[in-house]
Every structure is written in C-alpha cells, then in structure tokens.
Amino acid sequence: MIASSDSSTAGAGPERRRGLAASVSGPVAGSPDGLAVAGATNLDARLIALGAPAEILAEVRGLARASGAGMVDLLLQKKVLPEPALLAALGEEYGIPFWEALPTDRIDTGFTALFSIQYLKKQKMVPLDTPQGFVVAVNDPTHFQASDDLCRLLGRPERLVILATQDEIHAAINLAYDLSRSTAKEFFQGMNEESTDSLISEIEETGDLLDETSDAPIIKLVNLLLSGAIKDRASDIHIEPYQGNVKIRYRIDGILYDILSLPRKIHSPLVSRVKIMAKLNIAEKRLPQDGRIEIKVADRSVDIRVSTIPTAFGERVVLRLLDKTSSILMLSDLGMDNRKVGIFNRLIKSPYGIVLVTGPTGSGKTTTLYAALTSINQPAVNIITIEDPIEYQIDGIGQIQVNPKIDLTFAQGLRSIVRQDPDVILVGEIRDRETAEIAIQSSLTGHLVFSTLHTNDAASAVTRLIDMGIEPFLVTSSVIAIIAQRLVRVLCPKCKEAYTPDDESLANLGIDKNQPDRHPLYRKQGCAACMNTGYRGRTAIFEILILDDPLKRLILKTSDANQIQDEAMKRGMTNLLSDGARKVMAGVTTIEEVFRVTRILKRETDLET
C-alpha cells in the first residue's frame, strides 16, 4: 500500500485509523475496521481457518475495546497464531505486504537523530531504505498515526507500509542506532593521518594527565576506547606495547580483534591515564598492579578491572569490563536442551552435596552458577558466596569478595561462611587441598556447595581432586555431579549460509553421513550486523556427569579420567563434542566453532593414542 500523509489518504483515514482499539459502528465485513465489529468478521474467518480458536478471538476483541491495547500485541499475547502466520493474515486483510525479513544492508541511519530508540521500539516501527524503495515496517497495521507522524517528520510522505515481526523490527532499530554511533574504531578509521598526528601532538602538548576536562585529547581517546568496547560488546580491552607501536585489541565473544594501532609515543600517556582512573601508582612501572574503574555509559553501570604487567616494551594493560546491569540468565537461557535443564534443575535442588562446574577461563562457568543461584534464591534459603571477582550482585544473597591482601582467601572465607548457617554455598573456585577439604566437610554436614575447577572435562575433575590429595571415598561421598562447559559463538542470523559439509567433517563431529534426517548445516558469512565476523553472541555446550553408584564404584577403583569418561558415556552422558554437534545440526553454530572450543580435548586424546 502506497500511502501518503496528505489529506487525500487522510480522508480514508478517520474510519480506518480507529482500528481495534476504538468501538466502531457498523463497518462492512472485510473492511479494515472489520476486526472491531462485535460479530464474526472476515479477519476472524481468516484467523479461524488458520487454526485460531474463535472464543479467544472474541476475548481479544473485548480486551482491545476495554483496554485500548494494540490488536497485534493482544493476538500475540494470547498465542492465537504464530507471529508470522498472524501477520501474513493481517497483511492480506489490510492489503499491507508482510515481509518475513527486513533488508538492512543499506540502512539510512538519518532517522536516529530525530527519534529516540525507546520511542521506535515502543511503537514497533522502523523506516528503511530498501531495494523496493523507502518503507516503514510496522508490527501493528492499526497504528496509522505513529507511522504517519514518523514520515511527516522525516519529510518523506511517499512510502510503502509493510508488516514485520517484532524481532525483525527490533533488530533493524538496534542496528541503525549501533551504526549511527561513532565507535573508537570508526573514529580512527575516519581520521586521516594528519588528524591522527594532530590528536597525538595535542596529547603530547597538553601533557597534563590530571586535566579532567573531557575534551583533553588523551581523555577523549580513553573514553572512545571504553565506549567503543561497550558498544561492540567487548569483554576486555588490551593495550599492548611493541617496539614500533601500541596495539589496542578488543575481546568480543571470546575472540581477540585488533582494533587499532597507535604510534609508540602514545603508550605512556595512554597507560598513565588508565592508571589514574584506576587509582594505581603511575610512577611504578616495574611491578604488576591491579585496580578498578567504575564508569557509567548510557545508563549502564560498568565495573572495570584493570591489570597492568611490565613487559620488555613497557606496561601491558588489560581492562576487563563487567556490565553490572546486564541481566543474569535464566536456566532455560544457558543453552541446555530440555533434558539437561531438567537434570540440572534436580541437581541444584539437592539438599546437600557438591556440584562442580569445570572449564577453562571464559567458558561461562560463573554465568551457569549465577543462573543456578538465582533460580533457587528465595527468602527461606540462606545463600552465601565467596567470589573473585563478584561479577554480578544478586539481591538476597550474601556475597563476599576474596581479598588476599588481608588473607581473605577462598579457604578462609569458606571457613567463616560455614559458621553463618548457610543452606547453599558458592565457592568461586577450588584451587587447593584446603579449600577442597572445607567444601567436602560442608557438604557432608548438610550443605549444598557449588564451585568450579579448571579442568577440560567433567571426568578430569575427579582426577584433579584426587591429585590434590583428597581421598577417593570423600570425592564419591560428597560430589553429586560435575558439569563441563564451553562457549561457542552463535551464527549471525542475518547472514548465515546453508551448505553441504564434506563427510570427513561430519565424521569428526560424530554425525553419521547416512543419517536419514540430515538437515542442511550452516556456515558463517559476515555482514554489518555482525561486524563481518559471521557470529553474534554466544551460547554454551555442556556435558553433565552424574556420580551414580556404578560410577562411584569405578572411582573408588581408579582415578583414570578416560575410564571414568567412558563409563559415564556408556551410562548416557552426552559429551561436549556431541552436545556441540547437536547445536551444529540445529544451525546455531558451526563445525569450526565446536572444534575450536573442544580441540584441547581432542589433542589430549591424540597424545595418548
């Protein structure tokens, strides 16, 4: 429908514009007002033919009249039909095309200066330049006013109105606002050599690192690095000095990317500025230092751990960003299939025992444990943690920060926690025999203990505990389950590409090439939405080893991780690789990604054979 906001279409408007929210007298069935009629309508007939229950449609009509709420919202809330089917039906009814996907490759971000992101998300609409011309994508075909206003303000009365799902509209809005913000990377790419030089000479001239005005060039540079990192969802910023230059790198979804290379002379003022922000000693350059910075960026409170170490070319600085306002995941969001969620749910409701989560640094162990704590967190349960660092603050949970400077270690903290009559204890990590022994003691005296160990797979955690000097019978009488996990990057939904993999890759992944229900697999491409990486976000793969009686008997006989692993697999455990294979089959991630995060496992086996 080509509509314009001038009077000619407005003439057809007053009737049409009321939509479901208004009460309307006697429109013709099949007219856009049809849905507002008390009796059955053409749209109802369409929806019923698609499987929508008639009584729910009647209820929605009543609700819409009473509350003035949007029709599409109500129909979706009541799960009358899946959103695409519903929108397709509405589109036919209203003569508005429904687009399953919004083309965002030539997005014009001009509108981001005129409208707040919240407004557009609330109205669920986005203007886009597409190969078919200028369109306004809306989710609710009855919201004429908002899209008319939008086009008038943009000075583009001629437009095609189309319907799109909420997710597609939200993604397009996010992308437009992301692209319109200048990041550190763009800032530097956009600058020619002259202006880079002028910023650098400005930094040298100003020299005054205590100058807190935000337009001091070095402050501008550090602020750009920080805001760029947050915008790009980076978890770490690395400042690395080399002989001829300083490299700035961001870690995004677990992978380090080179962001920019700065002249060597910028290193000293840059590092000094970061050290001042973190309240570190700027004169001390020969010893490692740790500090923290708290900043607010766009209403988000970000806690930054700063660590410096001396290297041959000067101090190397790593800033680890912890977004305190990012929400804690629910168990169902971790990436476990339904069966594993069920098992995990039962485990974390055990009255006592130890549940261990294992994996290398950055494998999402803390996220899993926080999700567990959140799901069992209620006033009747006393939960206390000792952590390093406290990554999120959870209401209703006592959280203690490890502090070696005052001898508050995991072991020491745990000892004190036990005296506080807890039901559930989280020990950030078991690193030594002392901590392991107190954890076991606590579980044997009726506490549920969560902790982590740095091992590659679940079975190796048993071996690790025994190597620490823990008697096998203490392991089997306290540990109830061990979870191993890794994070895999999720394929960008905008650009992932279906393909047919070769038989060898499938075999390596443990997928039978003759399997009858073989789906197409997906591989990465790269587009604006994923900064050309082909991935956006991460999810976890898991193996859950339950210490049942046969396994306990085996552990009492041997601490050989391979034997324990084999027995667990025989008893139905899916290992990391096969859990990864499932996510590859489901089009969530790629074969390469699963191999990347599990290759340590492969290498170990290769060495042994």
Ligand SMILES: [Zn+2]
């Ligand atoms: Zn992409």
